[in-house]
Amino acid sequence: xxxxxxxxxxxxxxxxxxxxxxxxxxxxxxxxxxxxxxxxxxxxxxxxxxxxxxxxxxxxxxxxxxxxxxxxxxxxxxxxxxxxxxxxxxxxxxxxxxxxxxxxxxxxxxxxxxxxxxxxxxxxxxxxxxxxxxxxxxxxxxxxxxxxxxxxxxxxxxxxxxxxxxxxxxxxxxxxxxxxxxxxxxxxxxxxxxxxxxxxxxxxxxxxxxxxxxxxxxxxxxxxxxxxxxxxxxxxxxxxxxxxxxxxxxx
Amino acid sequence: xxxxxxxxxxxxxxxxxxxxxxxxxxxxxxxxxxxxxxxxxxxxxxxxxxxxx
Numbered sequence: 001x002x003x004x005x006x007x008x009x010x011x012x013x014x015x016x017x018x019x020x021x022x023x024x025x026x027x028x029x030x031x032x033x034x035x036x037x038x039x040x041x042x043x044x045x046x047x048x049x050x051x052x053x054x055x056x057x058x059x060x061x062x063x064x065x066x067x068x069x070x071x072x073x074x075x076x077x078x079x080x081x082x083x084x085x086x087x088x089x090x091x092x093x094x095x096x097x098x099x100x101x102x103x104x105x106x107x108x109x110x111x112x113x114x115x116x117x118x119x120x121x122x123x124x125x126x127x128x129x130x131x132x133x134x135x136x137x138x139x140x141x142x143x144x145x146x147x148x149x150x151x152x153x154x155x156x157x158x159x160x161x162x163x164x165x166x167x168x169x170x171x172x173x174x175x176x177x178x179x180x181x182x183x184x185x186x187x188x189x190x191x192x193x194x195x196x197x198x199x200x201x202x203x204x205x206x207x208x209x210x211x212x213x214x215x216x217x218x219x220x221x222x223x224x225x226x227x228x229x230x231x232x233x234x235x236x237x238x239x240x241x242x243x244x245x246x247x248x249x250x251x
Numbered sequence: 252x253x254x255x256x257x258x259x260x261x262x263x264x265x266x267x268x269x270x271x272x273x274x275x276x277x278x279x280x281x282x283x284x285x286x287x288x289x290x291x292x293x294x295x296x297x298x299x300x301x302x303x304x
Binding site: 035036039040047050051054055058059114116119127129130147148149150151152153157189190191192193194196197216217218222223224225227 | 252253254279282283287290291292295296297298299300301302
């Protein structure tokens with residue numbers, strides 16, 4: 001039986017006379033180098049493809065899971081405090097929920113800080129640096145500036161470009177609904193433009209102190225060359241009732 | 252490269268295919284769990300905040 005390619009190693013026996021010095025099987029050096037180079041290129045392509053899958057899909061899966069768990073915890077805290085009577089507000093897991101009907105993304109938990117460790121959990125974070133956000137719960141005039149991811153990690157502000165002037169933004173805390181109305185949109189600004197977070201964001205057209213909210217995220221989608229900014233102004237504050245009836249903007 | 256790995260896997264074609272699949276899944280796991288989370292902050296795709304740095 002003739003030796004097939006797979007059996008060459010077994011058939012090369014020293015006692016048997018070999019007709020020719022065993023010719024090198026397979027391709028030559030250059031062909032080999034080219035084929036390895038080609039395989040490396042394919043590998044690089046597959047790697048990049050996997051990275052896209054990771055950043056646009058997998059990070060969302062992880063982040064949504066974490067955000068849901070944290071949101072449940074916050075709601076549980078609130079319910080517990082309602083039973084035991086009002087105590088100190090526990091804000092470790094988040095201070096409240098942002099509802100932006102125009103973005104069609106349900107509720108977004110808001111936590112302290114805008115570092116990747118916070119935002120990567122699929123939540124929105126309020127700024128502590130470079131400008132400290134003024135929380136609406138303090139009742140003081142100022143700017144409640146928050147950031148969230150446009151893509152990946154929950155992509156909570158993915159549809160920020162769907163928000164138009166006049167759209168409501170509702171911030172829900174344990175005791176109150178803070179209803180804001182969008183009055184200005186800045187579709188593109190430098191990432192160094194920290195003035196958009198000022199207590200009185202002049203670029204939005206407002207000159208007097210007031211109760212503002214600022215949403216920032218990156219733009220265009222899938223990159224972070226610029227920042228997208230949406231400003232809103234507080235319209236009214238509604239007390240949360242026993243059934244947590246939604247304000248009419250969310251119904 | 253891949254041919255070399257294939258030739259050095261034990262068993263027949265089915266066993267080799269199965270081992271290859273396991274190897275691929277292991278590589279994907281390591282990438283998703285360790286390599287990509289490490290690489291992501293170093294790439295300029297997902298910075299959402301304004302800052303003065």
